[in-house]
Amino acid sequence: MTSLTTRINTAVQAGRKAIIPFLTAGFPTKNDFFTHLEELDSNGADIIEIGVPFSDPAADGPVVEAASLKALEQGVTLQWIVEELTKRKGQYQAELVLMGYINPFYQYGFEKFAKDAADAGVSGLIVPDLPLDESGEFKKILKQHGIALISLIGLNTPKKRMQEYADNAEGYVYVVSYMGTTGAAVAFPPELKKTLTEAREVFNIPLALGFGIKEPKQLEPFGDAIDAVVFGSALITDIEEKGTAVPFMERWK
């Protein structure tokens, strides 16, 4: 059982959902990013997803895309992220997960990345454009370095395919709440319940719900069907408005 799984289980056992904020690395500036990371860490984050910016984030909505481009303009690279996290290793209570498109990892070198990321204290990776069929090699390397490759599933993922993911799934399962990109949903579609039920049957690791989440009451209908919640666009928007991550994190206490 990876540290990510453990962390979520602990929260669930404490009668709450694990809290997983997402923040683009180097957003809004290289310095402020670490301030906000700190705020997230000391205000209830169980796991923090750090976005690795990419020029062509085809699975993201406008908020994350804009944050990503802004970070790139400021010279944020995967190497910078790994180096800065290495410097700060051990400072964070939350588990750290990197989330980014495959190409920057590919250019970094899968082997080198896995080693450096493990050294930096990263325990998981989410790659939205690396579906099951393409993930074999990278996943194996990551596993060798103790990094979990998180599976993403959506409303159109058949149970049979969930099973294929489940065979090798680690950490937690990222359930995409609707058919779309990050940050968009106003209401979750009715099929979501079925997806969560099936996922619960298939996977023996926790389920995290993400995409379009702004506030706790959105989760009420799901009860125990989910174990963790991921929020990104709404958080970024709030940080942009208020200059701090604290108020947004307060909502989830």
Next chain:
Amino acid sequence: MTSLTTRINTAVQAGRKAIIPFLTAGFPTKNDFFTHLEELDSNGADIIEIGVPFSDPAADGPVVEAASLKALEQGVTLQWIVEELTKRKGQYQAELVLMGYINPFYQYGFEKFAKDAADAGVSGLIVPDLPLDESGEFKKILKQHGIALISLIGLNTPKKRMQEYADNAEGYVYVVSYMGTTGAAVAFPPELKKTLTEAREVFNIPLALGFGIKEPKQLEPFGDAIDAVVFGSALITDIEEKGTAVPFMERWK
């Protein structure tokens, strides 16, 4: 022998070329046209060619075309020309020839036109877009009313074709001095001499040279090869400048 032939022969016998000015009917205004016609008549014209304005004068250069369009704007029609000439019948010493494109005559009606034109004192007709092959019917009708249809020939008219024209030629032969439209030539091409020689062999009526003629000295090289001279564009330009046809006519005395 038509009156046109007689008139030219008389001039030649007097040791000079017959003078044939061309003026567009109704140019520059309906009234002034008759003033200028008078000037031409009393200043040495043997024959006067009166242009019947047409919207699409495809054998004319810019000066005659502009005069033609100006006349049309002032409401000059073939009917008006015939009527006005009828009113003035007998006032002119010179023989009168109408020169115009075929369509206005066609619309007027060949038969009616021939009758009315004869009544108006017109003794000849020049139709630049009515070559031999198309002229049969109209020519016959004109002849019945004593009007000569003048033949036009050019530098590219083969001797054989001149002969075809000659079989029915009346009045005079209009020899076009160069390959082009009215008013353009600066120098006559060398082939002109040959054309004139051939024409003299073929035709037994006088030869008039036209197109691009401004002043008597242009004719010097031709000696007896021509019997008459036609000028139009240069005359019109002079009238436009000076408001009278007299000075231009003076040149030819």
Next chain:
Amino acid sequence: MSKGYFGEFGGQFVAELLIPPLKELEDALENIVPSEAFQKEFSDYLKNYVGRESPLTHCPTLSTDLGFNLYLKREDLNHTGSHKINNVLGQALLAKHMGKKALLTETGAGMNGVATATAARALDMDCIVFMGAVDVERQSHNVRRMKLLGATVVPVEAGSKTLKDAINEALRFWIKKQATHHYCFGTAAGPHPFPTLVREFQSVVGKEARKQIIERTGALPHSVIACVGGGSNAIGIFSGFVDDCSVNLIGVEAAGTGEEGCTNSAPLCLGTAGILHGQKTMLLQDADGQIMPSHSIAGGLDYPGVGPEHAHLHHCGRAEYVKVNDMQTLHAFKALTRAEGIMPALESSHAVAYVLENKDKFPKGCNVIVNLSGRGDKDMDIVEQYTELFD
């Protein structure tokens, strides 16, 4: 007097100075054109350069609406985008055989100019194009194409500064340059032998269409419909069916804005017999025989005359001539674009419009061919002025 005549129409009403080059051309039409060598060369060009044969496209959506089968003869797919290239390539090739070094032509909408400039390049000849100054202004797109193709475009400032004046100027220029230049007349009009020559080169349209419709439907069509400017695309397709008495031939003229007495381009429907540009034909003219200005939203139809063979087919009743106005044309442009993904030239849209506006005249289930003489890219600027049509 019957040489070069279609019934009472046609002839050779030109300056004597143009008789020799016309005779030279008559000779070429008689002796060079029918030769096997010329025909082979011409059909090679049509196949390998122009892209013939052009398809016959069935319009599924419109046919369902209409209750009968609408087929389009796709001259829009020819190199340079209209039927004009068939004629100019034929003439250019002939000119080359005749030893001419250059082509001269006139153009209204510019399609004939572009086609001629193109044929000149294909056959390595010079090219000069006369174009009314008003047309130069409103068809700037095609002027630019001609210039890119290396042609000299001469704006004609005389008269109404449109096609008829460009023809006048081209005739004038031809007088001067007849030794070196072939006048590549752009439509099946003008003095003999042009109407015959142009029909000859455009007859491939009718031959193909006849073969294609029989292959596709097993029978001759009920009707064949084409727009008529000078009449070359129409005579081209009609010629394939003129001997098939059962086939209705319908020529569609441009009614202009369409109200009583408006300026139009419909000499067969609204004109009288007269003589212009070397031919006796039907003309828009006043009682004194002065040619009237014409108008159509389709530049290529904007001519106050029409080829003499159409005047004859009209007179003897073998073909019917009708008219369609600017707004009907725009609606047809939109209807065909939206229904089938085919943007017709505004000229061709006239023919389409006649079918759409008169569907009751065609029996249910019959087959109708419209000659789609050109593509509509060139007309986008005009069409877009009618934004209310496209929302």
Next chain:
Amino acid sequence: MSKGYFGEFGGQFVAELLIPPLKELEDALENIVPSEAFQKEFSDYLKNYVGRESPLTHCPTLSTDLGFNLYLKREDLNHTGSHKINNVLGQALLAKHMGKKALLTETGAGMNGVATATAARALDMDCIVFMGAVDVERQSHNVRRMKLLGATVVPVEAGSKTLKDAINEALRFWIKKQATHHYCFGTAAGPHPFPTLVREFQSVVGKEARKQIIERTGALPHSVIACVGGGSNAIGIFSGFVDDCSVNLIGVEAAGTGEEGCTNSAPLCLGTAGILHGQKTMLLQDADGQIMPSHSIAGGLDYPGVGPEHAHLHHCGRAEYVKVNDMQTLHAFKALTRAEGIMPALESSHAVAYVLENKDKFPKGCNVIVNLSGRGDKDMDIVEQYTELFD
């Protein structure tokens, strides 16, 4: 891992949410496309709607200059003016068979957008086109054509506001609308099965060209040359000759302004391997794997990636990839226009330019085919900015 791969390139690097529609499409490619019914319907459309086969035109003037025979495969004569229609009609037809109601696509220069909007009308489907805001601006002519065809054009304001961003946006939209919409990918790139599907529909170009050159010359050509943007016209013609080992296949990329380090569109010549838009391929990217902006005077080549099969043909050496810059392209545009009366698209002009600039690489008297992927009308505004070229 080899499904959807060409050697080491290709794959299906997309969000999990796009796996189901891609699998659906794989099924359709396997089961519907090869069926006799589909093939018949598709080739009927190609023949009767698109106007295939397209001719193979010999260029007499340029061939004399070059010392060998230059032939052009005339995709410019297709309905809508480029090879794009072959692919989109195939995909639209397939989408219809799959029960989809609408097409979505991306476009750079607008040619794929126009073609897709057209196919949508031909098959009575809805159409939405994503286009970078910069491209909307500079290709307004094609935007207008799409709108006339009833398509919805969505300007994309993200990123560099060009083709790659339009693809991102189209992928995003497809996630949402996969139930009703088929993503009609415009070139032989993107996630499996698009590279295979697009090659399948473009292979008609190569099949025809092979048959035609053998008919005309009795032999296979020395070389086959095509411009490479995403790579669909190139893969279409290459596919006809890839098994003929003696035939040189040459893909021409866009070098942009051409000086060392300039922004270009030549990922095979100047890029490195990477992953973008669902595929592992050659890309223009920095050391961190960020995609770099691309540039070419030819909008349709302006893409920082390339279809994976080209990356493979490059890697294994079966095809050679070269590059040509903007000025060489303009000169070739002019040369072909003036020599043969054929105005090539600036994309296609790249392929022509390679031949003109490298004539010593071709043996005297040999036969060379250039794929003339599109017509140049759309590029007149650009070309005319270089007035010094055209006097």
